[in-house]
Amino acid sequence: MLAPMEITVETLQRLGGFAWTDAELEAIRPGVLRLLEMLERLESVPLDAIEPTTQYRML
Amino acid sequence: MSDLVWLSMAELGRMVATKEVSPVEVARAHLDRIAALDARLRAFITVCAESALEAARAAEADLMAGKITGPLHGVPWAPKDLYSTKGIRTTGGSKILAESVPSKDATVVSRLSQAGAVVLGKLNMHEFAYGPEGLNAHYGDARNPWDGSAHRIAGGSSSGSGVAVAAGLAPGSLGSDTGGSIRIPASLCGITGLKPTYGRVSRAGVLPLSWSMDHVGPMARTARDCALILGAIAGYDPDDPTTSVLPVPDYAAALGGEVKGLRVGLLRAHFTDVATPEVRAAVEVAARRLEQAGAVVDEVNLTQIDHVAAASSAIVASEAVAYHAGWMRTRAQDYQPDVRERLRIGAFVSGAHYVRAQQVRALVRREVDEALAKRDVLLGPATPIAAPVLGERDATLGDGPSDVRSALIRLTRPINFSGHPACAAPCGVTASGLPIGLQIVGRPFDEATVLRVIDAYQRLTDWHTRRPAVA
Numbered sequence: 001m002l003a004p005m006e007i008t009v010e011t012l013q014r015l016g017g018f019a020w021t022d023a024e025l026e027a028i029r030p031g032v033l034r035l036l037e038m039l040e041r042l043e044s045v046p047l048d049a050i051e052p053t054t055q056y057r058m059l
Numbered sequence: 060m061s062d063l064v065w066l067s068m069a070e071l072g073r074m075v076a077t078k079e080v081s082p083v084e085v086a087r088a089h090l091d092r093i094a095a096l097d098a099r100l101r102a103f104i105t106v107c108a109e110s111a112l113e114a115a116r117a118a119e120a121d122l123m124a125g126k127i128t129g130p131l132h133g134v135p136w137a138p139k140d141l142y143s144t145k146g147i148r149t150t151g152g153s154k155i156l157a158e159s160v161p162s163k164d165a166t167v168v169s170r171l172s173q174a175g176a177v178v179l180g181k182l183n184m185h186e187f188a189y190g191p192e193g194l195n196a197h198y199g200d201a202r203n204p205w206d207g208s209a210h211r212i213a214g215g216s217s218s219g220s221g222v223a224v225a226a227g228l229a230p231g232s233l234g235s236d237t238g239g240s241i242r243i244p245a246s247l248c249g250i251t252g253l254k255p256t257y258g259r260v261s262r263a264g265v266l267p268l269s270w271s272m273d274h275v276g277p278m279a280r281t282a283r284d285c286a287l288i289l290g291a292i293a294g295y296d297p298d299d300p301t302t303s304v305l306p307v308p309d310y311a312a313a314l315g316g317e318v319k320g321l322r323v324g325l326l327r328a329h330f331t332d333v334a335t336p337e338v339r340a341a342v343e344v345a346a347r348r349l350e351q352a353g354a355v356v357d358e359v360n361l362t363q364i365d366h367v368a369a370a371s372s373a374i375v376a377s378e379a380v381a382y383h384a385g386w387m388r389t390r391a392q393d394y395q396p397d398v399r400e401r402l403r404i405g406a407f408v409s410g411a412h413y414v415r416a417q418q419v420r421a422l423v424r425r426e427v428d429e430a431l432a433k434r435d436v437l438l439g440p441a442t443p444i445a446a447p448v449l450g451e452r453d454a455t456l457g458d459g460p461s462d463v464r465s466a467l468i469r470l471t472r473p474i475n476f477s478g479h480p481a482c483a484a485p486c487g488v489t490a491s492g493l494p495i496g497l498q499i500v501g502r503p504f505d506e507a508t509v510l511r512v513i514d515a516y517q518r519l520t521d522w523h524t525r526r527p528a529v530a
Binding site: 016017018019020024027028031032035036038039041042043045047050051052053 | 271366368369370372373376380384387388400401403404406407408412414415416417418419420421422424
């Protein structure tokens with residue numbers, strides 16, 4: 001079994017295939033945290049039965 | 060300066076058809092004005108004087124031979140610089156694509172050329188359409204023509220389109236709208252801009268920002284001109300699998316009617332109520348004006364809009380970084396700083412976030428559909444503020460402080476999210492003389508009613524006929 005891994009901004013950017021400097025990561029950290037906070041709030045929206053619009057078509 | 064530059068596309072087309080004016084004369088009038096004003100306004104990234112005159116001469120020759128292609132024959136226009144144009148560089152407002160010359164036209168450019176319209180050049184924009192301010196570090200920031208002294212932003216991302224049309228450098232344009240990029244500059248520059256239903260107009264050959272949120276649409280000074288452009292570009296395209304097979308109505312023919320009996324929902328919470336007092340008052344007056352003309356106006360509160368900012372950011376940010384990932388790994392320093400930062404942030408949206416955001420999208424679309432089941436259109440402000448000064452970062456809205464960027468997209472983004480058609484048009488000016496824009500939202504594929512309401516409003520008022528300070 002794999003040991004628990006702490007997911008940090010640094011590990012996430014590596015998962016995305018990007019290699020940014022500490023200074024570059026620091027610059028985006030506030031924006032990333034703001035976005036992740038906003039997305040966390042979506043967890044409380046009751047969406048269970050709703051089909052996602054993965055192929056978006058009006059008609 | 061020639062008065063030809065202030066005529067509508069419909070009027071220019073009529074005068075060309077009746078040989079009152081030559082397409083060459085019309086193209087020259089606009090090119091002269093671009094030469095005189097664009098160093099200051101920075102609406103254009105590329106001016107195509109020679110090819111424009113060549114196309115105008117060809118339109119004239121066709122006319123003299125008795126061949127006329129329709130109401131846009133010999134009428135000039137200019138696309139935002141993310142539409143592929145054969146043989147003309149298409150930069151996306153970027154350094155990365157500064158020398159990129161497509162080998163074919165975008166579908167909509169091709170359709171307008173077939174309609175006889177003449178391309179004047181390619182218009183400025185926020186780099187890769189990723190910003191509502193309309194700023195560009197590589198080609199200069201487009202300047203809002205409504206303030207002769209301070210440099211105010213034009214709004215974006217289709218900033219050059221807003222400026223060019225407002226200042227008489229081009230009578231019409233095509234913008235693109237992912238979070239409001241047609242309607243925001245239309246609102247800030249005092250012109251009319253339509254975001255059609257998702258799927259109504261082909262995106263083939265248009266640089267993407269976010270495939271599932273991008274919309275292509277017209278920007279002009281009147282609803283009638285938007286109708287003419289839309290009529291030429293709308294319809295199924297095998298090169299864009301999201302385009303609809305629904306037939307394209309004659310949008311121009313649908314104009315001219317009254318609004319008597321039309322049911323209009325004034326969007327209150329999250330829309331009109333969050334605007335600045337001047338914007339709120341102008342939109343309420345517009346609603347009363349429609350009511351006096353016979354429309355039945357009631358108030359609507361959409362409750363799911365609270366979730367749009369987060370969900371929309373997740374979709375746009377992750378789709379944008381997917382498109383840009385290659386360049387972000389090899390040419391990150393060639394992006395302007397704000398765009399680079401937004402793209403990097405997109406790398407942190409997970410797959411689960413993205414799918415949840417698409418679920419929220421279905422929820423919001425359902426709510427807008429329900430509001431429109433009882434009404435023909437919805438009405439609200441296009442932007443909660445008028446054009447800010449370049450560099451201004453903070454705004455005060457009806458519900459508190461906001462950063463300018465969030466304020467600009469707040470009222471337009473929900474309609475990209477839902478995919479409904481929406482049109483912005485001028486409905487007043489602030490105490491300092493800056494345009495205020497309203498937006499009309501319609502049922503899916505009912506652009507005809509949206510344009511009909513704006514056209515009726517423009518026959519009742521003269522806001523769309525006002526000319527900016529710089530012009």
